[in-house]
Amino acid sequence: MPSPWPETPWRAAVVDRAEWPLPEMVRQLTSRELAEVQSYHAQRQSRATLARVVARQLLAPHAVAGWCAVWPVDADHAVHAGEVTTEILSGPRRHRQRPRICRAGIPVEHCGVSFAHSGAFTLVMVGQQRVGADLEAIASKRPEFYRQMFSSAEQRWVVDAACDTDVAPEAWFTLLWCAKEAYLKATDEAVSVWSFGQWTMTPGLAPVSIASGWTAACGVSTALRVEGPGTTESAHLHVRRQADLLAVGLQMPEGEDAPAEYRGTVQP
Numbered sequence: 384m385p386s387p388w389p390e391t392p393w394r395a396a397v398v399d400r401a402e403w404p405l406p407e408m409v410r411q412l413t414s415r416e417l418a419e420v421q422s423y424h425a426q427r428q429s430r431a432t433l434a435r436v437v438a439r440q441l442l443a444p445h446a447v448a449g450w451c452a453v454w455p456v457d458a459d460h461a462v463h464a465g466e467v468t469t470e471i472l473s474g475p476r477r478h479r480q481r482p483r484i485c486r487a488g489i490p491v492e493h494c495g496v497s498f499a500h501s502g503a504f505t506l507v508m509v510g511q512q513r514v515g516a517d518l519e520a521i522a523s524k525r526p527e528f529y530r531q532m533f534s535s536a537e538q539r540w541v542v543d544a545a546c547d548t549d550v551a552p553e554a555w556f557t558l559l560w561c562a563k564e565a566y567l568k569a570t571d572e573a574v575s576v577w578s579f580g581q582w583t584m585t586p587g588l589a590p591v592s593i594a595s596g597w598t599a600a601c602g603v604s605t606a607l608r609v610e611g612p613g614t615t616e617s618a619h620l621h622v623r624r625q626a627d628l629l630a631v632g633l634q635m636p637e638g639e640d641a642p643a644e645y646r647g648t649v650q651p
Contacts, residue, residue, distance in 0.1 A: 392510060393634055401503050403436070405433075408455075419475050423476050469484060470488065471485070495511075513635040515632070516565055516568065519557050521554045521628070524553065533579070548590050558631065562586075566618065578611075581612055583610040585610070586606070586608075587605045618635050
């Protein structure tokens with residue numbers, strides 16, 4: 384099926400699950416969504432339910448581009464108006480796949496959706512082509528974690544970023560970690576968390592520019608160079624920081640849609 388909003392490349396929202404009454408949200412699921420969600424364990428059920436309801440809000444015609452604010456009352460109005468025609472399906476518990484945007488059970492072409500959760504918060508992103516999202520609390524880790532999970536080039540980048548800004552190194556490491564998690568979700572590459580140290584994420588914007596924009600309501604966007612075993616790709620990275628919570632959305636554009644400065648290639 385064709386894209387429902389070809390003029391809008393991406394939308395994302397971070398929501399506090401405590402503000403969304405679960406019983407009302409469950410009633411907004413379609414029968415196919417409900418069957419999937421009920422196969423999950425209790426904690427995943429609440430997160431999966433909210434993620435699907437928020438994703439539908441982001442796909443609504445009135446939603447703005449970029450980082451959005453969505454509220455339970457908007458979802459409730461959509462249900463009473465009979466506007467629930469879009470489904471977010473990812474399969475039952477033992478056969479879960481990457482979530483897909485569907486209409487009448489048929490996947491929508493050239494559109495992606497991704498979820499992430501941290502504490503009481505959920506991040507949902509929808510966008511053209513392949514997308515991935517990650518949400519992490521900024522916190523210091525053990526030195527061996529940084530050595531194992533980040534390439535030497537990334538470690539040098541973090542040192543320089545911390546020197547150039549008043550932002551602590553753990554925040555920059557969290558940004559790169561989120562980028563890796565989002566890339567994992569957005570691609571079919573044979574990437575696992577345990578191989579993260581073999582992958583290098585390089586933002587196109589200078590750290591000082593990222594730090595000056597990521598707390599704004601509209602966040603900050605930059606090209607991202609992704610280098611791994613035998614692969615070099617480019618992506619669009621969208622970042623928003625709320626206190627000590629870092630939200631990252633990633634798009635994997637194709638061909639001429641890739642960032643000019645990081646046009647992707649696959650090395651032989």
